[in-house]
Amino acid sequence: MLQDSGDAGENTEFTAPRDPVGVTASAVKPAIDFESPRYRDMIGRSLLNKGNNVRLKRAIEKAKNGEPVVIAYIGGSITHGAGAVPIHLQCYAYRSYESFKFMFALSKDSPIHLIKAGVGGTPSELGIVRYDRDVLRGGAVQPDIVIIEFAVNDADDETQGKCYESLVLKALTADNKPAVILLFSVFENDWNLQDRLAPVGWHYDLPMVSVKDAVVDQFNKTKGEGNVISKKQFFHDIYHPTNIGHRIMADCLEYLFDVTNRSEWDEKDHDIEKAPLIGNEFVNVKLLDRKNGNHIARIDAGSFCKTDTDLQMVEMDAHDYGTPQFPNNWMRTGEGKEDQSSFRICLQCKRLILIFKDSGNDEFGTAHIKVDGVFVQKVDPHQVNWTHCHATLLLNEEHVGEHSIEIEMAEGHEHKCFTILGFGYVD
Template sequence: MEGPKAPKDPTKKRKSFYIMRGKSVAGSPQPDGRGIQFLYMNDGRMLSSARLVGGITDEEMLGLLATTAGFRQLVHSIGVTVEAEDRELVADFCLQMYGHRDVYGSGTTLRLPVQADGMERILELEGCEWSEDDNIPGQIRFEFPQAGTLATVAVRFYLQDGYDAPEVEDEQPVDFTSPYYRGMLEKSLMQTGNNARLKRVIDQARRGEDVTVAFIGGSITQGAGAIPINTECYAYKTFKGFCELTGRGLEENVHYVKAGVGGTPSELGMIRYETDVLEDGRITPDLVVVEFAVNDEGDETKGECYDSLVRKILNAENHPAVILLFAVFANDWNLQERLSPVGRAYDLPMVSTRDTVVEQFYLKPGSGKVVSKNQFFYDSYHPTSVGHTVMADGILHLLQVVDGQEADVDTLELEKIVPPIGGAFEKVRLLDRRHPHEEEPGNGLPSGDGNTVWDQWNLETDCGGFCHVDTELQAVERNLDLGVTPEFADNWMYRGAEGGRPFSMEITCESLLLVYKDSASNQVGCAEVWVDGEKVLYVDPHVNGWTHCNALICFKSGERKRRHVEVRLAPGMEDKDFTILGFGVV
């Protein structure tokens, strides 16, 4: 190899800041065999990355990142670095702008091939063609030729003349063996609670009995930010640590269930618990970790759904142990104060990631700071693999403390405890098109014998125009899978191009929730829910702006009676699509 005969003098670099630095990525499997890492930049994520990673505090500069027009005013060029084991590999860096008319279809996508050799490549913005419909910076993608490719990436924005950015200092690796780190873990333990159920599970595992450890929550439980998502997430690391604590091999007699769904609160979690965790009775968990402390802001009951979910889990015949886990966002926020009364009322073990990390974020290295926000957070909402390790270590610290304690007597009598927030949805169950009385055969549920919850509903349905099955669904990585499983696959879809009658049913129940699909598509319309001739709910599936599961309460009466329910497209939207994913029925 020969170098240039007369290399040019270096060009003076512009001021710049990173939005990603040393970030681990992995190519998730795509239908065409490629691997893609999606990194969403909307909803304030790019601004948060500029603060956390780039050290930007200038509010004017941060504000410019909120729109495509502002982005172009601020950013001159983009530097991208990719480093992988195969240095000859070429990845495509993509920055996609979301559009006004069509979120995913009408905006500009900037693309730059980058060799994975650790050298920075520059994307000059001046010569790029831009769409007139550009709205906001939407997402960054790293596209790899093969699924499963692991790489480390950096992205920085070089600034237009007149803008400044601070120099970024190198960070020290996280020392997981330091006394400061042990002190962090001690702060994570809110309470051990009554340890009887937890000690029983530990002892059962040690004796070689079959034990199932399950996790239910949002995107953090799904593994978002962990690379790879299946083995670096806090759930798997906790499971692995539990096996080590009890002296058992992985999946020897201790079994693992991970049921995290991104962007969803306990309002949906309580409905999907039987399908996603219990797998309709095929699994009986002995320990369940519940993580919704950063997902439940959108819960319209302000905690009653969370309380109901916890009661549902505790009330199982095998008396499982429950650990409440309180994750945290990069702005130091969670719903610990709202939800922790549930743990205190039922005397449950509780672990707070917020208490673990937030205080030390603001200390100096050598004075107690162990991990920075940049090291802990993958973006403004999700932890990195390092952050997932810290979360898991907090739970494992609890298990070690409980393991060293004398066993308590299990005094929990749930029926005698008034729910601290509310338990109206404790017995909620999912109704979808697998129901035994649905017209479609092969639903996989037990036939009615007069005693099941389904029989008690006395259900009669007419799906009308909602006779199709939607396959474009939110899909998640379950358990140890790298591939994704669709949520609520047994749904009812209305196609506006074909039309048809409203969905209607006669049902005997106390309360009802609608589970529906959110979407950014203009082809999806709004719907209305009518109960006994009265409109009780208007549903706009565009609020969240992505393909996503959502649940809303149709009615909560406390009175069990026969009702006529209809779901219909809103007036003027009969030519649009809408998907009923299911119902939550009490």
């Protein structure tokens, strides 16, 4: 479950991570000088905020003392490692984890562990639902450092930042007091949601690293004007970094680690008692799926009685194999003379998020959602036409009450498939 890099000797003999054969810096035209002052200046511009350093310094000291340290990453496809080859070893998460170990661990046997929980195409609205499962591993893990990367995914967050701040607070208020770092990645068109999300970091004085601030300004300069890397070198496609792009992201995090290590300890920890900036309504969200659902709610699955095994797959931690997302689901296949009855669930809650499967398969169809007998929305699994997890908000009330949700196929789609992956609920 937890991964050690396992490839370092004593600190004096460490070998820093390098790009694999075929995508080394020397193979890039023009070559990038990773040791140049211009490169270091570019990396330095990524430090949006040093933030309160008490928790991060505590994690660094634990590593120096040979104590266990867990570094966790949660985000979208960039955190998953999209664009990196091989994805599990050249993604920014693994590389920055290795850098942390290289910088501070006593030996190759030092217990520095990696949790990587990036899921492509998903916002913090889904991240908050899966945090307990994918980062805390159901309570088995207490990370010392949590790095949150949703700056290019949260356009799809219906709560406009409330789920993001709730996720930040869920990590920040944990009993073991982990360091929380906000990471702002960027698309090829120079876009991200840093303007919306960074104020959350300023509010709680969190360390913040902006890849956008590091690279965007120099993209449009000539070499004589200060260009270090081109967009073609940094981006694998319009969304994801190349191996070199992932290395730059890791170097930006390494710079924060180094600055923090060289700084004096701040006197006080974060002030987490202050009122939220955007909203904290989803801090206590929990996952309900087929595994635990009957212990939480009254469920009549109706024709949604099968289990979908064709799911979004994600290479988690340092694994080179995919892990299916939301395997404990409810699926209707629409085959033959199958029962056409709807899915019904009744539970006590005040907020409810539906997670369903998007698909490019024509056999999947549109469903209608009713809450307390009233139609609220239709959900179309072909909005993006590839297999991944889709979160949509069904209910957001001030007070807990008993609510019934009915999911039925839309007219003309009665013989189509649809998969309910699970729910996120606040009770």
